[in-house]
Amino acid sequence: MKSLAIFASGSGTNAENIIRYFSNSEFFKVAIVLSNKQGAGVHERAKKLNVPSISFSKEAFESGEAILDILKTYQIDFIVLAGFMSKIADNLLAAYPHKIINIHPALLPKFGGKGMYGMHVHRAVIASGETKSGISIHYIDEHYDEGPIIFQAECPVFADDTPESLCERIHQLEHKWYPEIIEKVLTD
Template identity: 35%
Template structure:
């Protein structure tokens, strides 16, 4: 499968998965990255990696439908099969979600459905975990749908919330597992896709 990424800042998931492809740990091909931030480190990194890149944002396309269409066209031209949200801080439009239904993955820094939904991202999630007095946190890989953090969950991994944890210590513990968790989830999706293709090819 061809992987495309959408990132707003550093793009850590994109970097981790691309390296896994380069090392032969993931049977997929990274092909493209979209960013809504022209100054994002992810965009510069993707160019250096030889990926197709595009800066597509509401500043360039104030009409949400036009932005949705532009992202869709870029991904289609890049021949993308699977989309990975790598810290992408914007909602995808209906055209992209429809065209890639069941093939858009995101990782959220909590054990969904806890601490998910609109406005829950980054440090806000870890702060909510601490304020709630949770004894466990972690990360969740889920399919992206029109509802914020509401898509089917594909994989979860827990980490303990320890006495005396601060936002930074909890954040670091969660981030340490995110790359491996996303890699496992993408591997499963790729394997399922391969099995479906083989079944289709063998059917008379």
């Protein structure tokens, strides 16, 4: 059985979806959720699904040492970023090479990089006049949103879209594809 850690900063809908997806798996389990925000909604979602969750300060995530200790304690094999809003420390990247993936709410390499997350991305996509958007699932490296792309899925951008309406379509893609692609990466 491979153990996964989910890193999340927000309400945790993707984290909950992933936990539910793997809840009956014989091969994979979500062992812990880590967050850089004590009041993040992901903690309540994890608690309801009987998955431990821990908050760490921004400084702890930046140094990575305490995070590595927790990952070793829980014998984590793979890390999934699900709405995680901090840069991953170099020592974590070194300890988990090609074993940390992220989902981004746009078709990378467009609309990626520092500060491009959530509604900022959807506003930028609409303002640019793009006719399509989507999701990108990728390995992470030392740069924001530049790691090798594993998978992308598209959706249309309509002329009357708002950032909120585009966000809803993007969330549907995230919930459909992220758990499946995680499983595929883990079994390849």
